[in-house]
Amino acid sequence: MIKKRVFSGIQPTGNIHLGNYLGAVKNWVDSQDEFDNIFCIVNSHAITIKQDPALLRAKTYELAAVLLACGIDMKKSKLFIQSEVDEHAALAWILDCNIPMGDMSRMTQFKDKSQKNPKNINIGLFNYPALMAADILLYQTDFVPVGEDQKQHLELTRDVAERFNRDYGETFKIPEPMIPKMGARIMGLDDPTKKMSKSEGKPNHGIALLDTPDEILKKFKKATTDSENLVRFNPEQIGIFNLLTIYQIFTGHSQEVIEAEFEGKGYGIFKVAVAEAVIEGLKPIQERYAKLTKEQGYLEEVLSHGASEVRKIAQKTYKEVKERVGLI
Template sequence: MSEVMAAPAAEKKKVVLSGIQPSGLITIGNYLGAVKNWAEIQEQYRCVFMIANLHATTVRQEPAALRKNTLEAYAMLLACGVDPKRSIVFVQSQNPHHTELMWALNCYTQFGELSRMTQFKDKSARYADNVNAGLFTYPTLMAADILLYQADYVPVGIDQKQHVELTRDIAQRMNGVLGNLFTMPECLFPKAGAKIMALTDPTKKMSKSDPNPKSYVAVLDPKDTVIKKFKSAVTDSGSGICRAEGKEGIGNLMTIYSAFTGKSDEEITAEFEGRGYGDFKLAVGETVADVLAPVRERFAALMRDRAYLDACCAEGLEQAMRISQRTRDKVYKKIGFFL
C-alpha cells in the first residue's frame, strides 16, 4: 500500500478511523506518533476517533480502573487538540454495532489468517496464562471498527499494518460474495518522523509497559518529573551534541528535541556547540515540559467538568451509531438476518 500524505483539496473529504486503548498513560512517543497527528489531520479528513476499551479487555482489567482510564483517555484526546465539533469522538463499548459486525466478519475470516497474526503470537507469549479467544479474534474486531465507518484510511505504525491488510482481505472476500459492502481501507502512515526510544536504553522503543518509570516520559508528568527523567537519561561518555555511532542516547534526545522544536540536527548541533550533555539534557527536559504544559492544564480542566465530557461522549456516540448502523444493516440484510 502506498504512503498517503494529504487529501486532495478538491475532493470530498476522505474518512479516517483510529483508536487508542485506555491504558491510563500516554507517553511522549504515543503523543508524537499518534495523538498529536490526529489533531493535525482534522482539517484534511473526516475523522472518527474512538477509545478502544473493547480491545483493552483482551488483557484482564480491574473494572473501576478501566472506567476511570476510559474517561481520562477521552479527556486526553480533547486536551491534545482533537475537536469533538470537527471529529467524531466516542467510546467503543457504547456502540453495539462493533461487536455485531465482528460476528459477521468472523464468519468470513479463516482460522489460519488469524493464527498468522504477528501480534497474536507476541501477546500469546507475553500473556501465556491468558491466551483467550478475544486475543485471537482481536483483528476481526479491528476490522469491524474500520469497516463500520467505511474508512478510507487508518493511521497505523508498522506493527499494525498486518491488521489493516487482513481487514482488506476480509472486505474483499465479503464484497465478492455478498456485493459491494465495504470501502477498501488503506494505511495512513505518518510523515517520516520521530521514533522515540527509552531514556534508560536508547536501543529499545519507549514504552509505557516498561517496568522502569524512568524509561519513559508521560504527557501528564509534572514539569519537575519530566526534567528529572531527562537529566537521568542514558548517554555515552563522550562529548559533543551530534549523531554518531555509539551515541544512541544523544541521538534519541536530539530526535525528541527536534520533534518538540522543529529544529534540524544541524541547528541543534550548532545551538549546543561547546556545551556539555548536562546543558542539553536540561534544555530537552524544559522544552518538552513547556510544550506539554497546555495539554496538562487542559486535561485537568476537562476532568473537572464531567458534565461537558459526558455531553461530548453522548454526542460522539450518537454520530458514530448513525453512521455505523447503515453499514451494519446493509451487511445483515445481505447475509439474510432479520432486522
C-alpha cells in the same frame, strides 16, 4: 470537496505517553482540517487482558480528557467510546466467520501478548484483529494512521474487506495505511532499542503526558545515550537520535539549527534542553486537562454526542453487511 475519512483508536490502559502523543495524537490534532476524523477510545480491546472495572472506567474518561486537552476539536472531529456503539462487536462476529484460522494464527501481536500474559491467553486476544478490522470497516475508512507494529493488522483488515467484497458484493471501502513522516516511532528513554510503551512498567521508560515538570526532568537526565558525546542526527546513535527527534518536534527547528545549537556541548546540557522543551510543550495540555477533569458532565456529554454521530454511520454499514450475508 468531500474529505477523506481517517479512523484512529487508542486503548484506555496505562498512562498515555510521549510516544502516543508524538506518534499519533499530535498528528490527529494537526490533521483535523484536512480529514474527516473519527477517534475511538477502544475500551473493548482493553479487556483482552484482565482489568479492574472501576479503574478501566476511570481511565476511559481520563483518556478522553487528555485527548480533548491535546486539541481534539469536537466541531471538527468525532470522539467516542467503542463499547457505546454495539455494531463494533456485532460486525466483528461476522468478520470472524470470514477470516481463516491461518490468517489469525500469523498475527505477531497475539504471540507477543501471549508470552507476556501466559495465564490469560483468551479467545478475545486471538480475535483482537477481527474487532480492529470491524472498527475500521464500519466507518468506510479511507486512511488508518498506523505504526510499524500495527501494519500487519491493517493488512488483515484489507484482506478480509477484499474477500468480503468478492464473495458478497462491494460493501467495504479498502483502507490505506497512513504513516507519519516524523515521530512515528518514539523509543523508550531507558532502552532506545524498544518502542516507548504503556505496558512497560519501568519508571524511567517513558514520559507520561501528565508527568510533573520534576518527573520529566528526572527521566530525561537518566535517558540512555552513548559515549560519543556528539549531538547529531545519526540514526546509529540510537539514544541521542531519539532525544533529537523529540526535541525537533517540540521546537520545530531544523536538524542543522539543532546540531549547531549543541555543537561542542555535552549530553547533560542537551538532555536538560530536551526536558525543558517537553515541559513547556506539555504545559498547556496539562492545564486544559485539569479544567476538563472538573467537568465530568461535560465529558459525558461530549462522548455521548460523539457516539450518536458515529452510530449513524456504523448502523448503515452493519445493516448492509447483514443483508449481504443473509441475516435479515
